[in-house]
Amino acid sequence: NAGVMQNPRHLVRRRGQEARLRCSPMKGHSHVYWYRQLPEEGLKFMVYLQKENIIDESGMPKERFSAEFPKEGPSILRIQQVVRGDSAAYFCASSPGARAETQYFGPGTRLLVL
Amino acid sequence: GENVEQHPSTLSVQEGDSAVIKCTYSDSASNYFPWYKQELGKGPQLIIDIRSNVGEKKDQRIAVTLNKTAKHFSLHITETQPEDSAVYFCAAIWTNDYKLSFGAGTTVTVRA
Numbered sequence: 001n002a003g004v005m006q007n008p009r010h011l012v013r014r015r016g017q018e019a020r021l022r023c024s025p026m027k028g029h030s031h032v033y034w035y036r037q038l039p040e041e042g043l044k045f046m047v048y049l050q051k052e053n054i055i056d057e058s059g060m061p062k063e064r065f066s067a068e069f070p071k072e073g074p075s076i077l078r079i080q081q082v083v084r085g086d087s088a089a090y091f092c093a094s095s096p097g098a099r100a101e102t103q104y105f106g107p108g109t110r111l112l113v114l
Numbered sequence: 115g116e117n118v119e120q121h122p123s124t125l126s127v128q129e130g131d132s133a134v135i136k137c138t139y140s141d142s143a144s145n146y147f148p149w150y151k152q153e154l155g156k157g158p159q160l161i162i163d164i165r166s167n168v169g170e171k172k173d174q175r176i177a178v179t180l181n182k183t184a185k186h187f188s189l190h191i192t193e194t195q196p197e198d199s200a201v202y203f204c205a206a207i208w209t210n211d212y213k214l215s216f217g218a219g220t221t222v223t224v225r226a
Contacts, residue, residue: 033212033213041218042120042217043203043216044216048213055212056212056213059213091157091158093214095212101212102160103148103160103214105157105158105159105160106157107156107157108156108157
């Protein structure tokens, strides 16, 4: 019974490059959430997606960041033209439904921008 | 959005003693309160949760209490063991919402 999977676990990018983070939710879960954790801080909500739909992207920066959850395949968080301030741990969570459903987290992708 | 404050930021306890972490929330309409444990280099792991229609919930050495009037909830770990050392996060979800609002975390160290 696989949990939430994320890859890569570690990602190093130079300023100006693109970062693609992938998340496969738990089996049977159709709701995906992305959170960002800066060093020594708690997690901050970025975006909530269902299959083929972005439900809420209020926590995601308007520029350079985008997310998708296609009908087939994992959810992708894409960061274009990365800057050093993007260095953080990015966690994906999934739930079987919405509205105060329990969210299960993946191991995260640690992004380092040089 | 929901504002969650967590105290203390660090907690050191002797093995076998109890650890208590407290969180307060701002939105009285919040109705779901999970606690997560995060070990170094790993993702948050749900350890216990409570909904607003319940005042207390226990699972072996871990318990959570909720005071809706005062808008605070607490995590209690009894008979602490070295493997309890980790960062613990409280969180809350507002009724009819889905975003988890996290506290800043508590680093718990259990001294052998």
